[in-house]
Amino acid sequence: MASHFLSLGIIMLITSSFSLASDNSPLQDFCVADLNGPVLVNGFACKDAKLVNADDFFFSGLHLMGNTSNAVGSLVTPVTVAQLPGLNTLGISMARIDFAPWGINPPHTHPRATEILTVIEGCIQVGFITSNPGNRLINKVLQKGDVFVFPEGLVHFQRNVGHGNAIAIVGLSSQNPGVITIANAVFGAKPDIPNDLLAKAFQVDVKVVNQIQSKF
DSSP, X not given: OHHHHHHHHHHHHHHHHHHHOOSOOOSXXXXXXXXXXXXXXXXXXXXXXXXXXXXXXXXOOTTSOOOOOSSSXXXXXXXXXXXXGGGTTSOOEEEEXXXXXXXXXXXXXXXXXXXXXXXXXXXXXXXXXXXXXXXXXXXXXXXXXXXXXXOTTOOEEEEEOSSSOEEEEEEESSSSOOOEEXXXXXXXXXXXXXXXXXXXXXXXXXXXXXXXXXXX
């Protein structure tokens, strides 16, 4: 039954993402990404069409469970242009998210994409925060088969609130949506953001900032 929902989720997300695409429309049948080419463009240059084959449009592995043995209890398996070169210029990508019990996909944002999520297994709390000055939390608990959309650029999160593992499939309206995990960006920047600046921003003692930064 899980595989049935997985198949339905993938079909739904791929279909939906075409209407949400934020990347520029292609000007030819396809432009398979030349990931190792010397030409630098906004995206990727095209591989010679005469050298393109079916493997350029193929990815295998979303049926495999991700290893959630980490600090946040989740793993994202992306399928962007980096993993599937045939996505170049098509304005679409996807990912599988695996959650251990009470695992989270921490607050993050996709600077270039809207995200649509469907629950394949488990019970997942999802939410996003509106922009300043409202900073309103919009959140809901989803069950198997439920769908939720996260508007482009807004900070959002997911958390497994069930008793077992959970699985979600997401579609994204860009071949390369990008991801900025808030905690990693703020406390794990290289070089460090000055700790006194963060202490003032978060209205805490510098020692608290130092402790958090040491974890990233």
